[in-house]
Amino acid sequence: MKRNLLILITAAALLISGCATGPTVTRTASDEVIDLSGRWNDTDSRLTAEAMVSSMLSGGWLERFSTDEGRPPVVIVGSVRNKSSEHIDAETFIKDIERELINSGRVTFVAAGAARDELRDEREDQQSNATQSTAAALAAETGADYMMQGVITSQTDAIQGKRATLYKVDMELIGLENNQKVWIDTKEIKKLVEQKKNSW
Template sequence: MPATLWKKFSLALVLLTLVGCGGAQVKRVEDGKATELTDKWSPQDSQIVAEAMITDMLSFPWIEQADRKPAVTVQYVRNRSHEQIPVDSFVNSIKRELLRSGKVDFVVSGDERERVRDEKLDQEMNASMETAVDLGEETAANFALSGMITSFVDQLQGKRAVTYQVDLKLIDLESNREVWNGQKQIRKVSSKSAFSL
């Protein structure tokens, strides 16, 4: 292929590529700013619900009645809604708000606790005695948090209303008393074009 023809072909290819990419516009959005395009559960919903629930939880008398600084662990939060909600992200929002309050300690649970214990066992075998973390020195949780996310969908003539409901409860592990029960709803109304799949 002659050099001039090759140059014209290359230029045409570059122009086509630029025209093809020109339709996409991307905007960077500040952290915490709402960016909802559908009626699906969003990161903002996780944060709003976590803040409201923890504020309510910490206003109940259980926190003053505890004989030591409360140590809370999350047992489970189940998703029973109509969509795939990243429950781990919501649970992390709950943990962050609990820790930010400074009023309670937070104790890890489940797989995370087992990984920490494996690390301690590894240290016992491989780390120096001066730096190894002692086994059997964990802080025990005295309160357990659990709950559920559900949803209700109402649809009529091109409009849809979705209500997400989060129910959480806090149990005193020593007495099995339910010391707090909270509920928070998020409602979203959308037109047909914004319906999530």
């Protein structure tokens, strides 16, 4: 009797485990637009960065600077504050902007924030631990002419299974020597999400 019960339990366990299904995963192209929740996503970040950098590089400030100084301007990306109603990884957006700036070939780009601090720490360490001929020189950084800064905000309106969210990204370019704002722009993304039998 106990033996039959053990066989029955084992068979049931195998049957249940065989019927259990896991999630289905489909690989897609990294630039394919997939919007599941209606919240800010990688596509919004990429498209906004592309639009902002394109706008910035078409501004009159770039030609004026290149003509006056005889070289491309040096740009650094500062903070992009997330003041929206949801979690947005601003670092991902900053990296998208950096990629667009560097790949444009129209400005010289220098590291900022934690990356710059790490490089400075390494240079300092080399002064004591690397040979004199290979140690990177101190106080030889390329100074930035302009800093790009911005803020992400959002407004949400919802009723009976419908939610509309407006994301607004404001960016500006400021001269480091004189604090003059030489470029400013806004990009808006509006999303409408409908979900039956649900409310927010």
